[in-house]
Amino acid sequence: MDQADAGRATAKVADRDRLYIDGEWVTPLDALPMPVQDPATEEVVAHVPAAGSGDIDRAVAAARAAFGPWADLSPAARADHLDRLLAALTARAGQIAATIAIEVGTPFKVAQRVQTGLPLTVLRDYVALAREEIEPETIGNSLVFREPAGVVGAITPWNYPLHQVVAKVGAALAAGCTVVLKPAELTPLTAYLLFDAIDEAGLPHGVVNLVTGSGPVAGSALAAHPDVDVVSFTGSAATGAAISRLAADRIARVTLELGGKSANVILQDADLAKAVKVGVGNAFLNAGQTCTAWTRMLVHRSVYEEAVDLAATASSGYVTGDPFDPGTRLGPLVSERQRDRVRTYIDKGLADGARLVSGGPDATVPARGFFIAPTVFADVDPDDTIAQEEIFGPVLSIIPFSDDDQAVAIANNSRYGLAGGVWSGDEERALSVARRLRTGAVDINGGAFNPRAPFGGYKQSGVGRELGQHGLSEFLETKAIQR
Structure with a gap:
């Protein structure tokens, strides 16, 4: 056996x-x-x-x-x-x-x-x-x-x-x-x-x-x-x-x-490597089938391309496979219907002109099972379908911003408001941005989940x-x- x-x-x-x-x-x-x-x-x-x-x-x-x-x-x-x-x-x-x-x-x-x-x-x-x-x-x-x-x-x-x-x-x-x-x-x-x-x-x-x-x-x-x-x-x-x-x-x-379409806001003074690594892990937890997943990574333009490269590298470490294999980091989606739904969103992202930097429809996955390769898109427009709709799969959208005000505006440009993250070397600055996000929970610099804290969302x-x-x-x- x-x-x-x-x-x-x-x-x-x-x-x-x-x-x-x-x-x-x-x-x-x-x-x-x-x-x-x-x-x-x-x-x-x-x-x-x-x-x-x-x-x-x-x-x-x-x-x-x-x-x-x-x-x-x-x-x-x-x-x-x-x-x-x-x-x-x-x-x-x-x-x-x-x-x-x-x-x-x-x-x-x-x-x-x-x-x-x-x-x-x-x-x-x-x-x-x-x-x-x-x-x-x-x-x-x-x-x-x-x-x-x-x-x-x-x-x-x-x-x-x-x-x-x-x-x-x-x-x-x-x-x-x-x-x-x-x-x-x-x-x-x-x-x-x-x-x-x-x-x-x-x-x-x-x-x-x-x-x-x-x-x-x-x-x-x-x-x-x-x-x-x-x-x-x-x-x-x-x-x-x-x-x-x-x-x-x-x-x-x-x-x-x-549902949720949570934003992970990475300011230019953040620990970039940690922010991207944790952000990718959050987005891909449970094969992306998590309502609080940070599926939108918002990155300051001054560190944007570096963040894209880091996200692509981190994504490559999410090996798909049998859930009982110790080397597996990304299991299948829960059903054939869910897998096909996520594939449709990936195709839509490509059709809308987002830059595919990892995964995608042609990536190798196990032949049996409802698998989707961990997928990262860059240069996503904040109004694109993949930036607005809850995909519920391992798909991450990276979006650039120029200043804190624009980051907040992009993060709040969603009918959802469940969770989110803010990363900065200045905790007071991070707290200021977090307070402006219209969402039920925000983690600053990877703050740990608190099972006694209230959990729920704004808007839809x-x-x-x-x-x-x-x-x-x-x-x-x-x-x-x-x-």
């Missing part, structure tokens, strides 16, 4: 034919099997149920029945439940990482560190936050209370299939809400491992429920359900708008974490925040009592 086969064996991938509703593994009412594909081999590796509205009804009813008792538990009791879940999930860390490498195509080492390690950290934080009593605030003659919002419908994406689930489910449970989860149809196997842990941890029946299925059927039924109080969705802006319309008919609360990048106390607050209602 070679290393790739051994890694796949670790995942123990198999068909799953049940849903998790009201604390039990149950047979779906009427569900066809839905295939799960390994994007590195193009093989179907498992099937799960494609459930429908009837199963959503069952799951929501279970969550509604469980809401009162769960909300009434003390913070310490809820935290104890989450702590047991954390232990059960941590024990499955290796299997989870291998499963994500199969479902998403993330290189196994990255799946261990980011796809698995990060959500375990996030859940650990929510265990701690769940223990904290939320004291009422006194405002004049009023007592202001924060109370659990109710039943949460969580609809999650495929690119980070555990992290995006834990960011919603962990926060909602810590706040005292109950949950129905509809994971992405491309990556449901990771959600099953989470629910194996939930079952082992013995969470009260109905507190958290799993229904797999397609977005148009199961996702729409969940978003439109009259007994769902909060819809929490992560995905594309177009789908987020559709989710909002479904929830609007009953005036339900909606939190949305949507979403509504609301996830992670830490800010994420927990999205699942609380505010009540004022006058005395």
Whole structure:
């Protein structure tokens, strides 16, 4: 057995034919099997149920029945439940990482560190936050209370299939809400491992429920359900708008974490080699399938050509291949459809006159699997399609600017506003530029990701925040009592 086969064996991938509703593994009412594909081999590796509205009804009813008792538990009791879940999930860390490498195509080492390690950290934080009593605030003659919002419908994406689930489910449970989860149809196997842990941890029946299925059927039924109080969705802006319309008919609360087209601003006094290396790595993380990816590299004209050369060199180090091969730095895209979509954007960049400096449609990639070579374009016009639309693949656009004001204008020339970076030898200058960017998060000189800081975006990048106390607050209602 070679290393790739051994890694796949670790995942123990198999068909799953049940849903998790009201604390039990149950047979779906009427569900066809839905295939799960390994994007590195193009093989179907498992099937799960494609459930429908009837199963959503069952799951929501279970969550509604469980809401009162769960909300009434003390913070310490809820935290104890989450702590047991954390232990059960941590024990499955290796299997989870291998499963994500199969479902998403993330290189196994990255799946261990980011796809698995990060959500375990996030859940650990929510265990701690769940223990904290939320004291009422006194405002004049009023007592202001924060109370659990109710039943949460969580609809999650495929690119980070555990992290995006834990960011919603962990926060909602810590706040005292109950949950129905509809994971992405491309990556449901990771959600099953989470629910194996939930079952082992013995969470009260109905507190958290799993229904797999397609977005148009199961996702729409969940978003439109009259007994769902909060819809929490992560995905594309177009789908987020559709989710909002479904929830609007009953005036339900909606939190949305949507797309991005983030700018990495490199000023002329930056450590250029570090800024470009880190920027390329950020853009190519998870094969570019990351909503916060810095896919626009903005570079001062005085160091522009040097930066282009550095980016081309850095890009050449991203070897494509099997996710379980230790030498692989760039796995496949998640599906054939996603690969073909990214190819279309690369062709569009060439047609619009951008200068190809690395990768492109003729670059060598493995013959089997949904691979795209790491691609870098220079001389990209800020209004070009590849500079405006979220590609969700390993494609980086480099754009020159002349001064700080122009850099800010180019960075803000986007309908998105999720993340970004600023690099400068003068931290105050970098902070000044960062404050002017219309985006939810900015890293200065490669500042580390903080899983307790609020995460979310401006403009079409979403509504609301996830992670830490800010994420927990999205699942609380505010009540004022006058005395």
